[in-house]
Amino acid sequence: MKQLIRNNIYIIVCILLINIGMSFVFIRIDFTSNNRYSLSKVSKTIVQNTLDPITVDFYVTENLPQDLKKLAKEFVYLLKEYKSLSNVNFTINIIHPNNEQTRQKAIEAGIQPLLIEISERDLEKIQNIFMGAIFRIGNKQSVIPFINHNTPLEYEITRLLKQSTDTLKPRVGFIKGHREASLGQMPQLINELSHLTDISVIDLFNTHELERYNVLCIIDPKDVYSPYEKEQIDKYLREGGRLFIALNHAVGQINESQNNGFINWTGIEDILEEKGLKIQYDFVVDNNCGTITVNQQNGFMNYQSSVSFPYLPIITNFSKHTITHGLNALLLPFASSIQQVKTNSTYIFTPLATTSSISGRQQAPIFFNLQKQWTRRDFNSPHNIVAALLTNEDNNSAIVAITDADFLINDVGIFAHPLRTDNINFAINSIEWLADNSGLIKLRNKFTTFATLEPIDDYAKNFLKYFNFLLPIILTLGYAGIRFRFNRNKRINRSRPGYID
Known part of the structure; x- marks a missing residue:
């Protein structure tokens, strides 16, 4: 009997010691198929290499709806996982902004309150909630202004840690001088890109040290490149340079006076064709497409309605490549098809994105019939390439080319509009891969989601x-x-x- 009591005491003491020890160590086992709740190798490396003390102030409203409460809990768990790997003092402060002073402090720091609709006891009410974090890493401070289900938590945290440790960022140059899209027309792209790169606008006539730039970007040129400028680009590539090219090769004009499409040749097409990538003089059409608003008449009544417009293909077919990792859909207004051609070049051609199985091509110039009844015969050329990669192992140069630039342009003034997240992600992934300096690409599309029951x-x-x-x-x-x-x-x-x- 005494032996039984002694054994039970030993077991109780061991359980208590294990629980006390586990309160100081954060461990969780991830059984998800895509390792959704495990830190990637790049995140582990970056947090272990961070030498400055880290303090995170997580501002979160109490009594949140259940789905947001789960998200807040997951964010805290993720922070604890970073803390368990960190070699420095890592402090996590959970702050509930219950009074005006705390709320004002959060807003001044950059936390954005969100208005959400909450159901409570059969009543609907609008509530201001806070769910954002302030990261203080050494003497640097950064903010995640708000967190929702579309926030890639691991990417945001790792990005902030990387920003604090990077002393030299990759240099990205946007070429100007041919009426390219300005930086002000691409705020979403520039905002994301500025976190991890140094951005410059360059003129090929006045810049002679192109090798200083990790990546050169050519986005929506409208004028022709001169032979001297094309030689500058070729020289840059021969020395191991890397290009991101988004061309509005096929231009569509839809307004009250004209509905036509034509080709805008800039000379960049020649550089690509010499290396095995030919942009066709056509418009791709796809049954999987966006919509436009058209005026219609029914008797004496005029009204507006949205109709599918196959010249606005939604691209969902992506090759297995780091650049396209996690992408779901791109909207590419007025894109052209790409064809691989044989040349003496040593560049390797890799398709990145293609149209659907119900798609086709129409030779330019064309007239847009907004009332056209589309049939299966109009989509007789499936799987057209609209984005591709050229790589040269001899000099380590590379080019990413996509046959649309409007997918990156928010525009300005009354014409400004938000873009699809995947549109921006494709460009950021491409530039980061070309710069070869981040390792964060796979994290950008890693979201925290919660399982739901199938109906x-x-x-x-x-x-x-x-x-x-x-x-x-x-x-x-x-x-x-x-x-x-x-x-x-x-x-x-x-x-x-x-x-x-």
């Missing part, structure tokens, strides 16, 4: 209801029957002469 029919619901109700009863009765039979046999055996239990 089921009434038959399955009834089956599961009765199954859940009857199964415990059947198991209990079955176990009772087995125990009854076992005890009865035991009594019978004990009644026999000479039986020893």
